[in-house]
Amino acid sequence: MLDKRMLRRQALENLRQLTTKQRAALMLQLPKAVARLEKWKLSQVVALPVSQAFEIPTNLLIQIALQQHKTVVVPRVKTKTMMEFIAITPETIYSKSKFGILEPVEGTVIAPNAIDFFVVPGLFFSADGQRIGFGGGYYDRYLERSLGYRLGVTIELNWKLKADWDVEVTDQGMDQVIKLAPE
Secondary structure, three states, rough: OHHHHHHHHHHHHHHOOOOHHHHHHHHHHHHHHHHHHHHHHOOOOOOOOOOOOOOOOOHHHHHHHHHHHOEEEEEEOOOOOEEEEEEEEEOOOOEEEEOOOOOOOOEEEEOOOHHEEEEEEEEEEEEOEEEEEEOOOHHHHHOOOOOOEEEEEEEEEHHHHHOOOOOOOOOOOEEEEEEEEEO
């Protein structure tokens, strides 16, 4: 079994090595890949991460979801171990959290059972739906309280056919994983 810490370092390095051109291509690929999914088409409330500089850009997907009149919710850290999802609009004001992640300053908190569809961030994903996150367990704790559809999105370098790391009982699996190819 591979060590999760080592895999996290490797995945972060893979993401950081993406060029500006590759990030732009991924930003365009993401909404196309997600919009094809029947679960997305049927969803009313979608949880989307606000991407950090090294991640697959989610800003275009967020804009498209808002244009499709979906209720878009993004995460905000509530305590050292818990997060909540806040409904946003195009006018939402954000501030950087202590982790350096943009979070909405204000907004309505949406209950976990009200969210139909999650795009779940992560560093490594496997075809069998397993995920290595950033190590804080925020998404694992939140997802265990929700029945929403879970989509993992990753680049080819951070995807494996089968999880070859220790999967813990608290790790929440994905319903589907999409791998994007930076051009």
